[in-house]
Amino acid sequence: MNKLIPVFDGHNDALLRLLEQPSADPVQSFLTGEAPAHLDLPKAQAGGLVGGLFAVFCPSPGEIDRAAMQADAYDLPLPNELSLEAAQRLTIAQVAILQRLANASNGAVALCRSTAEIRAANARGALAAVLHIEGAEAIDPDLYFLDVLYAAGLRSVGPVWSRTNIFGYGVPFRFPGLPDTGPGLTDAGRRLVAACNRMRVLVDLSHITEQGFWDVAKISDAPLVATHSNAYALSPSPRNLTDEQLRAIRDSDGLVGLNFGTGFLRLDGRLDTSSDPELLVRHLDHLISIVGESRIGLGSDFDGTKIPDAIGSAAGLPVLFDLLRRHGYDEPLLERIGYSNWLSVLERTIG
Template identity: 65%
Template sequence: MSKPVTAFDGHNDALLRMYLDTSGDPIASFINGGGRGHLDLPKARAGHLAGGFFAVFVPPAEKFDFSPMGNATYDMPLPPELELDYARTVTLGQVSVLLRLEAASNGQIVVCRTAGEIRAATARGALAALLHIEGVEAIDKDLHMLDVLYAAGLRSLGPVWSRNNIFAHGVPFRFPGSPDVGPGLTDAGRRLVAACNRLGVVVDLSHMNEQGFWDVAKLSTAPLVATHSNVHALTETPRNLTARQLDAIRDSDGVVGLNFSVSFLRPDGRNNPDTGFDIMLAHLDAMIERVGETRVALGSDFDGAMIPREIGDASGLPKLFDAMRAHGYGDELVERIAYGNWLSLLERTIG
């Protein structure tokens, strides 16, 4: 029997789920288990998940309908830009959830600010949480809030979540579709990238349109990172990366994390949980061929997407690793994809 594989994940939306949960005590539920989400502490331990990027995401102020993603084709209008005050309230609320989660866990959950802290948490069996923001509408053009969030533990951010903001332009929810839509970074976005490089904050290119990707590639001194994106040649959604984008990640010695969202995995783009490991492995094969074995990792999108039924939740991660082995991946490669490649990237970015 193979030894358990330790994992570190590039993206989850558990903080938003807990922030929106008014049914009881979501923090206690995360620590003790029993909830409906993809991720909590018992599920993480069952799946040997040592930690990951815990995303803060501000949902649209009005309900956004994702149901068209079940159709053969779709082109969904994006919600409007957010008001700064609303975005700040929701962002700080979710950061507070993470800090309260750490405080209530008696050392079982740790907000980590360096790769060394993540390795130390893993060594003692604690869940390592790296604070990430997906769409930085809470940050002002003068970047004052960036300094505040950095002090609270922020070490990774995606300038956009698809909808446009004062920093950049995102990709639409469209199938089939190209990421080559609209302009890229604004002047404020260029200042944001420079500040992230100075502070040691990862700039996540998932959700950003192609021109914005190339603007970051030109400006940034750090490795290029897409925390939860797949291969456009296999699934023609704007959320996935073209061959040229993957080549740029390779050339910068960056990382791309495999997104478990079925609509970004399946060739037909449908939101269908009956999506087999063969489809996930096809994306992994294509990523490895394009960027190399040291630059592919996991970016599950737990609690933020429909994931394959065969995985189910974080406790199902070992099934994916078994499928990788059965597909011919050696133990060293599986361990790199599961954990080592993210830690190497973080050592070279956040320190």
């Protein structure tokens, strides 16, 4: 039997799932694995997932028409903007769930604020959770709430999701389409990036427009990181990265986290869970050919998208590594992809 590769994962949406699920006790649901999900503690332990960026995401009112994303082409309206009050309420609730998970887990889950804390948690067998926000709608123009969130453990910020906010512009739900869809950072967004650099908070470039990507690249002194994005050359979604963007990430000694979402893997962009998991291998091949073996990791998007049935959940991570072995990836490279590349870039960003 092949050994279990430890995985630090660049993105999951478990906190929102726990907030929205009907269970009266979302904390126990995560710890015991009571509910259907991509990610909970038993699935993480079964699949070798030892840590990750746990996203706080605040959905807009109304549902995205995901059925339309089964077509060969689609162009959905941008989700509605979210008020500061609503975003802060949803953010506080999800941060509290993560804190309660850590408190109630008897040491099995640790909220980590540094790479040293991640390594220490992993050494004692704990799941290392780093707090991330996906879309900065909860942060006010004066950035006061950024300080509050930092004190609560925040170490990674995606300035935008796929909707406009005061900090910038996100890419739409469109297929096919280039990431060059409009403006980038606003003045407030530039101040946010500068503040994150000062505070050693990672700036996540997934979801931002191409102009926003280059705006961050111009003003940031930190490695460029896209926590859960794939190769545009293989799947022409605006959410994916062009080869030019990948070269910029390489040149900054940053990192790309491979997204398991089928809509960002397939040439036709469809959300289809029957998709061949070999698509993940093809994207890894392309990404590595540009960014190199030391700048690639995983960014599954567990509980946030539709992933191949062959993987199914965090418990299925060994399926991916077995595919990579058969494709010729050796054990040291698998360990870098699964774990140490992420730890390396985190050391150079959050400390």
